[in-house]
Amino acid sequence: MWPLSRQNQPKQFLALMGDRSLFQETVLRAQALDGVQAPVTVCSEDHRFMVGEQLQAVGVASGGILLEPVARNTAPAIALAALHVLEHDPDGTLLVMPADHLIEDESAFRAAVATARTLADDGWLAAFGIRPDYAETGYGYILRGDALGEEGGFRIERFVEKPDLATAERYLAEGTYAWNSGMFLFRADRYLQELGRHAPQMLDAVRDAYGARTSDLDFTRIPEAGFAASPSDSIDYAVMEKTDRAAVVPVSCGWSDIGSWSSLWAVAERDDDDNRHEGDVISVDTRGSLVRASERRMIATLGVEDLVVVDTADATLVAHKDRVQDVKIVVDRLKKAGRQEHLFHRKVYRPWGSYDSIGVGPRFQVKRIVVKPGAALSLQKHAHRAEHWIVVSGIAEVTCDDRVFDLRENESTYIPRGSVHRLRNNGSEPVELIEVQSGSYLGEDDIVRLEDVYGRS
Amino acid sequence: MWPLSRQNQPKQFLALMGDRSLFQETVLRAQALDGVQAPVTVCSEDHRFMVGEQLQAVGVASGGILLEPVARNTAPAIALAALHVLEHDPDGTLLVMPADHLIEDESAFRAAVATARTLADDGWLAAFGIRPDYAETGYGYILRGDALGEEGGFRIERFVEKPDLATAERYLAEGTYAWNSGMFLFRADRYLQELGRHAPQMLDAVRDAYGARTSDLDFTRIPEAGFAASPSDSIDYAVMEKTDRAAVVPVSCGWSDIGSWSSLWAVAERDDDDNRHEGDVISVDTRGSLVRASERRMIATLGVEDLVVVDTADATLVAHKDRVQDVKIVVDRLKKAGRQEHLFHRKVYRPWGSYDSIGVGPRFQVKRIVVKPGAALSLQKHAHRAEHWIVVSGIAEVTCDDRVFDLRENESTYIPRGSVHRLRNNGSEPVELIEVQSGSYLGEDDIVRLEDVYGRS
Incomplete structure (x- = not known):
């Protein structure tokens, strides 16, 4: 799907x-x-x-x-x-x-x-x-x-x-x-x-x-x-x-x-025009269609019939409802092209919470990070990137080399390249922060895990 | 359009x-x-x-x-x-x-x-x-x-x-x-x-x-x-x-x-299946369609004909090619609902450059800001929000109350609520920075312009 x-x-x-x-x-x-x-x-x-x-x-x-x-x-x-x-x-x-x-x-x-x-x-x-x-x-x-x-x-x-x-x-x-x-x-x-x-x-x-x-x-x-x-x-x-x-x-x-988008449409409750909408959808003269908008973006349909439209942060599918089983052809093309849209979502779930890459540029990346109550990222370091953290909700406990300190809403800190750091949420509410990564290489594999409560080090 | x-x-x-x-x-x-x-x-x-x-x-x-x-x-x-x-x-x-x-x-x-x-x-x-x-x-x-x-x-x-x-x-x-x-x-x-x-x-x-x-x-x-x-x-x-x-x-x-998407399709160069693609598009068994992907997101079409699919950062249109003149019905609905998707793009151009709201949450907003060489934002202050700035390319001259200083790639600063501040690019390359706003109210109208080189104060 x-x-x-x-x-x-x-x-x-x-x-x-x-x-x-x-x-x-x-x-x-x-x-x-x-x-x-x-x-x-x-x-x-x-x-x-x-x-x-x-x-x-x-x-x-x-x-x-x-x-x-x-x-x-x-x-x-x-x-x-x-x-x-x-x-x-x-x-x-x-x-x-x-x-x-x-x-x-x-x-x-x-x-x-x-x-x-x-x-x-x-x-x-x-x-x-x-x-x-x-x-x-x-x-x-x-x-x-x-x-x-x-x-x-x-x-x-x-x-x-x-x-x-x-x-x-x-x-x-x-x-x-x-x-x-x-x-x-x-x-x-x-x-x-x-x-x-x-x-x-x-x-x-x-x-x-x-x-x-x-x-x-x-x-x-x-x-x-x-x-x-x-x-x-x-x-x-x-x-x-x-x-x-x-x-x-x-x-x-x-x-x-639920083997496909069309079988989901078939069993879903539908409106008078036989449409099933999820999320922010404006539908004009549309019939027999399944339309699913993603967060922060609306979909408008106009004068169409029997379509499946599914939007996500990094990919949108527009298919005839009778052809959705062939979405594997699209997935095969993604595989052959060495792409990632068939492997992961932009928002990635981790044992400690999630991150979402909301902005990328030549030497930077911006992530929105959520740390669950009681959770901690691994004690880690990066060879090629520095990180700026700005807490936008909750209270984060930050380890950066020898220092351990709390970071509250509207406070920020800097994690220099190579420093040993960890982010922990000791509170009862999620910690949300914005991370701005800066460096010549920003891949997920630039990480050395020194300790990890989830057995990943 | x-x-x-x-x-x-x-x-x-x-x-x-x-x-x-x-x-x-x-x-x-x-x-x-x-x-x-x-x-x-x-x-x-x-x-x-x-x-x-x-x-x-x-x-x-x-x-x-x-x-x-x-x-x-x-x-x-x-x-x-x-x-x-x-x-x-x-x-x-x-x-x-x-x-x-x-x-x-x-x-x-x-x-x-x-x-x-x-x-x-x-x-x-x-x-x-x-x-x-x-x-x-x-x-x-x-x-x-x-x-x-x-x-x-x-x-x-x-x-x-x-x-x-x-x-x-x-x-x-x-x-x-x-x-x-x-x-x-x-x-x-x-x-x-x-x-x-x-x-x-x-x-x-x-x-x-x-x-x-x-x-x-x-x-x-x-x-x-x-x-x-x-x-x-x-x-x-x-x-x-x-x-x-x-x-x-x-x-x-x-x-x-060029009165509509269908007239654009009619005059555009098209592929063997009579499709016009712009951006990152994967097209399977698709004919007679105009498909336009936006930055950072792909569109896949499968088994469809005579469609117009146009994606932007905050809205996607999926219309039958013969019905695109009725996109005004969609726009009317947006107006009636008091929305903004017919007024502005998520990325907004200003005389000094542009900003794009790449993330929002209950008490924060993340913007990606580009300041053109030689340009300056107004000298301004905000009653309800503080701002964190992280420069990711170029050299920004920052004014914050009595201090004026340069901020380089991978450097950050904090603009407290109520402080008088300005961002200027004295260099010959664009300055790009990530701004994390934090506060109880984050509307664009929370701004007092004290001086502006573009006559907006």
Whole structure:
């Protein structure tokens, strides 16, 4: 979903509708269920601070953040979570939820979860199947078999790949097929048993890797050497299609996979002209369009139809709504040109807060920096640049070589090139400051970290 | 041509194609003619510094900048220029050129000017008529009468208003009609004679107002009381349609009136897909579109056709190419909402240079300021804000209460609230600095100017 999603900030961490990200919505949806424990998150190392911060922002205590050192698809990732849960609860049940979808009808979802729990208690591995309301060709389907009791669960007859349109229409008409949502519910021990039966090499590798885990702040690190030894496979292929205890719970819960800007438009509330606006938009004779303005800039649309317009600090996309899946062509061009607009946003999140490069020139750069309460940047120095800091809100504790002093709103200081410095926020409000960098080289890699509370030195 | 044009920066001062504004192109076109004097510019007070700066930027010495205190249409404005020219040269001839059009074939234009000069020498008032190459309904037309000698001039039979399409097609077929370009050539004294004959009240008012003019730096100020007494009328109505010495010189010189983004697209060089791109644009399956990116931000277009996309620091327009004339609807909405995006750009030009508000927050604002060589801001103070200045290039002379000192690259200073201060550039390179304002009120109107070299105190 470029340009809003970037490599270091994929769509599950974006607030695509409203104030919360898809990840936050997913976590809160799970928290609303009866008898649920703190969520366990499996994510890549790149996203660890974002996961921690987004959990904190919605007031959800973490049940563990497990860092995949390399991507090995869903089956090994879920195995990590299962091992982690079993550490604390030998009877633990996993509700597995990808963090990139929307669910409108939470009560229907809760009812399906209750059904799946009764199946899990009997040793079934339950998949949530979404009852199709149109002939979608972009999803895999699950064909149900015999009913398992009265509560709405079925044996899985088989999994089928993304169909062509005629096949999808037949699936829709037959009424026994459901979309594969990627959500599952099962006892942790049962998942590992079935994994051991059908993918023993994977289970061994994951178990070894998990055994060699280390703790790092709030994160559980899985060593790369061990985890990389696991085959890469999805839970569908590795377990669900092979076990004879696979069940499906069909549900109509307004589920949608936000795969593109057009699918977001399709599920969003729209105005009388079928438009969805976010931010500061002036719309004249515009129909069927999704328009998303960014901070400090308005977008005006005039006499257009079926467009997607998404603005960010450094890139704007103007696309036909039926072509948004080809935004990957744009991203490929950015890659080939060695650019950065597909990798990072101009505003960069760090464990201690964020910075945004608001002005650049030949030998200077201006950054707007926010330091969270209680946070500290690393003790660091730069070989090629000096820095001026002007605090515009909060109270910063500044270390500059031998001196440690407070800097308040409307106070400034100078960090000479080569001096050892640190910025810390001991207060309860965010510190915001303007940094003016001056020097012959201003790259982010001109930094020597001498000490870092986030383990980056 | 919003969002690039704003009330304080109309289209003639914009670099719409290439690096030079339409005003600069017009001045340079005139300078290339034989025997031409320094240009006299008639403009509103709001645009005086822009005119001065744009002349300087292309190295053209000014022949006078006359400030209209109120708008009275073209006949009085041209009368001001005629009076000004006659001060220096009783035989002076005026080539009158609006500053908002393009001419592709400068040699055809030069030949037409030569023809018009011979007519002017004989006392004719010559209009340049553009030979139509299609049936345009948006322009007024001039019907030619008898030929005046061998050189290509004709008596004007009559002026006609913008025609409907059938009439325009007939005009095109008949071959005796030309578009009224708004360009004229005549002796200054002859213009005033004819004005005195056909609009004596106008001539009297303008003559009185010009007589009471004052000098202010490089500008000639016309007092409002006198000039406002003149009737408001165009040269066409007030003089050209009434005099019996009106001539037309038909010419095919690739003239175009840049009235909208679509007319700019129509005359611009375009790529194989009929697109015109300015700035950092990535275009995928895009056809027939004008896309203009602004500094520090890219635009990607995907699967779209016949669009106009124009980005600026604070506003982006996405319009169908056939609807761009309705951008006035957007501007009206901005007016009604009491906004500023139709009045000013984020980057504001001042006689001493420019500033750009690159960051704002609850009690602070960050500006990037450029001071031209030899220029100085006013001696000023602020009741509600303090300022931090960090020089990032050049050498600034800073006055702060009793102290006067130089500030070099990577040096900073603090201007306390209420202190009397000034910034001056005595060097030969621009001074660039970052200003961080801090305070409870940060509006531009919190300023007391104690002294100003530009007459603004």
